[in-house]
Amino acid sequence: MSSPPVISAPRLSFAFGPLGIDKLFSASDQARLEKHCSIVSREPLQEFESDAARYRLADTDILVTGWGCAAIDASVLQAAPSLTLIAHAAGSVKHLIGPAVFERQIAVTNAAAANAIPVAEFSLAAILFANKDVLRFRQVYAQQRRSLEMHQSFDGDSGSWHKKVGIVGASRIGRRVLDLLRPHDMDILLFDPMMGAAEAKQLGAELVSLPELMSECQTVSLHAPLLPTTWHMIDADMLARMRDGATLINTARGGLVDQTALEAELISGRLFAFLDVTEPEALPENSQLYDLPNVVLTPHVAGAIGNERQRLGRLIVDEIERFVAGKPLQHSLTLESLHHQA
Template sequence: MTSPTVVAAVGADLMAEFFTPADVERLRAAARALGGDFARADALADIEDLRGARVVVTSWGAPPFDAGLLDGMPRLRLVAHTGASVKAFVTDELFDRGIGVTQAGLAMARPVAEVSLTFTLALLHRVVEMDHALHTTGGWYDPAVGPQHQILGAPIAVIGASRTGRAYLQLVHALGARVLLVDPTVTSAEAARLGAEKADLDDALRRARIVALHAPTVPETHHLIGARELALMPDGAGLVNTARSWLVDGAALEAELRGRRISAALDVFDSEPLEAGSALRALPNVLLTPHRAAGTVEGRLDQGRIVADEVEAFAAGRPLRHRITRDRLAVMG
């Protein structure tokens, strides 16, 4: 086979999750429009000759696109990522060489927001503690689990007006929550248009019954929530994190949760997979999922559709809708 023009460095199982047969055919058609063929491999290293590659479709585990790699792909003009964050492999070298970068993060916002909403309702209604008690004791209802609350009228802090943060905000606002939005880039007027009250972090932590994290992983947000911040949360409040563990001091959170003053629902961890001996696994006030918030059937197919749209647009000479610039990369999660 001659050097392909469109390469999907995506494992076979993920390829089937992301791309319908029709979208695979769109990738093939784009390759033909660019004067060559389409090829899929588990990794770029599995393709012997990449000199003709114009487009590379990536997935998790992609290698850094540094000078050494790019020298072997002199015709490369687009990297299209099936996920959201591209920080792990996108380098300045790509931008310096004028190579476009795009990604499918928009498709992940809704499913992650839905999981955040699920977590929110579970913590408000004490589902986690009651489920744990019924599984592990011979008892029935124990008032010690604390009061249950409905979302209607509940003060909920949204930390970060990212795409996912806004999708979550829309959901909880529609259910009648009183939303406090913490984001230095959002004005009070814009927060009001979103159905929220702009607040600073400390004020929001003191007032909120649920704190939902949706901030980006930039230096300023590292351990944004530490021991001091957790102590500000009211007794019985809950922390929801479907964003990045980067945002939370894990040791401080574990210590606070051991005291059972607050609860938490987590989809992301400092070490993944979560260690078998992690104390979080045994705590009755913690809901855990294995970093799968975006893993819906529909969301995965939307990710593939976006990538196929972008590759198709590139082959036709149209603008990319989800382009990542150097400046945007600097503030991405």
């Protein structure tokens, strides 16, 4: 009786920016990859044009990509005839791949679900700080520099108790933010043109129009993808609808907001903002937003950074194990789903 044929492990290459694989994959997850795959090189490809890169692509079945990966166009696919899986250890892959990948029936997965966790946590923290009027109280305290006994004398409506909070976009991150808001006794309004009222209610929110949400909520958090239909959806008119002293939180994409109109409102001092993304990114050195006391401006750090990156790597290793075992991917992408990503 003849022995069954020996099936070699799929050959795996990495392709992303200057981060080494240790930043994305723990030692235990690297061991899992080595158990199921043959690692072509532990040094990530940072380009696909050189002869050395093309030689490695020709020997690759699984390509693990990440931030800083070059675009995978038709010429790259031609150089990688055995490629069967692109596993992106980051969020959106819209900038990375196109129809040619799906036409070749190459499987695609990404770690957007893992990246959603820190973004949602950041958004929750910003919402709680906004409801508590932390930025305003910081200004007052810095100006007066004395005990203000706010807990006894303050008669405003600071706090989260039944505060109206607006969520724009029931995206993957938007839904996770809604989950995190459940224990906090807030009244949640939601705008998402792709959703019905019944589904919104199941998520713990009341579905409303965008103008109503902007007018009614003291705190508004953006979680919509950047599409032709959502570019500058928060324009001068929508910003003008916000109440005096309201807070806008943007951890999604800078292009959702008319930057010129937002800057005018913030420079006037009428609104507050937590901005992790802007248009452009980064802002010019002379932008007043860097110094305004009513603005928290951060350099796109809401997503996975530091040790949070290894959560992304863990998801990708899980996906590769499923793929090698012939099981369905849990986070597979199609060309259609790609159009709705951030």
